[in-house]
Amino acid sequence: MSGLVIVGVDGSASSLVAVEAAAREARWRGAGLRIVHAFRWPPMRVPLGPPVPLPAEGEIWRMVEGLVAEAVGRASAVAPSVEVTHAVVPGEPLTVLEAQSHGAELVVVGSRGMGGFAGLLVGSTAVHLAAHGRCPVLVVRERSERAGPVVLGIDGSPAGASAVDFAFAEAALRGVGLVALHAWTTWNAPVPPPQDPAEPYASRPGVLAQAEESLLGEALAGRRERYPDVPVELRVVHGATREALIEASRAAQLLVVGARGRGGFAGLLLGSVSQAVLHHAHCPVAVVGRPGGR
Structure with a gap:
């Protein structure tokens, strides 16, 4: 294994597409793949309106483990030969993924995550990493193994x-x-x-x-x-x-x-x-x- 590709996941459809793209990149490079989830409390947007009860701590961890396991499964299905590891890191996605980019060959993120404002084509995490990441950053918008140059x-x-x-x-x-x-x-x-x-x-x-x-x-x-x-x-x-x-x-x-x-x-x-x-x-x-x- 000659290097490492990092992919950020948050349970969104966009991040799962990013996992598949990252797995292909790792396979092409002969690199390992690390799936990273930035954990923060509460791990969701706070909706407007009356307060909504938050899940219990144990349920939160089961949700996190479930989304990471789904990401690992997606990566293994796309690139079975790639060594896949995963990490749940406390902190904001912006700072966690920027730190993870040190020493990596590539960081891959989806264009839209769970947070932010509906209607924006690219989320703040993608833009922030493109500016501050310590390695190339690949932003993926849709699932597609497109032809072309x-x-x-x-x-x-x-x-x-x-x-x-x-x-x-x-x-x-x-x-x-x-x-x-x-x-x-x-x-x-x-x-x-x-x-x-x-x-x-x-x-x-x-x-x-x-x-x-x-x-x-x-x-x-x-x-x-x-x-x-x-x-x-x-x-x-x-x-x-x-x-x-x-x-x-x-x-x-x-x-x-x-x-x-x-x-x-x-x-x-x-x-x-x-x-x-x-x-x-x-x-x-x-x-x-x-x-x-x-």
Whole structure:
């Protein structure tokens, strides 16, 4: 066993889908799987209206043991060869799973849990982990072993290099191709040096597009040689990044993005593009930060 995949469970349908996805990831990686339940009292939302009697402590533990056992059963059914362990850890899910992410290869969570507000597409735990987790975080929305490639969003920032490495490795594990997508507009593209000293604020037509295509090639440098069996499609889109990635996710089995890009405000742990695809992508999303944390 070469590593460990962590999956958070809370008894929700979304978390059970995450368990199945995590089991597949562990099988592909030859890693172990740890199922983690963060226990808090009371372990449920407090409804509006008259007080509702809480279950006795013994009943609570039977409920917790039952949901963990169901998760273990789901994992074993999907990947019988994977070594599965489980832990019930006191604390809030956000802090428990962030702590568990230290030293893990991957943390997997469902997009929606038992808490939060109905109608939100992605819960606070998923967004928090994407920003603070110490390893890549995979957010799964629905049960689906979809066909299609891995789509990688590239912006050329140094922070995005880890996402490039993760996407190539994931495509190799899954045995599928990789679509490397870079979207740009005249507002977010770095302006190249002027071509004519007499016109210091102008560039020849097509210069920005050529620069962005070069950026995509530079971002992938060395990876194609490292993963010769992964077919790669380069896709440069003149348009908004969020919309381009969300559209590309329709035909993908996984979308990979970095936690932070070259735009936005320094100090924010999760960029606007990462947040947008977490909420609106049509496939599971992996958010990858820099190695060792943020």
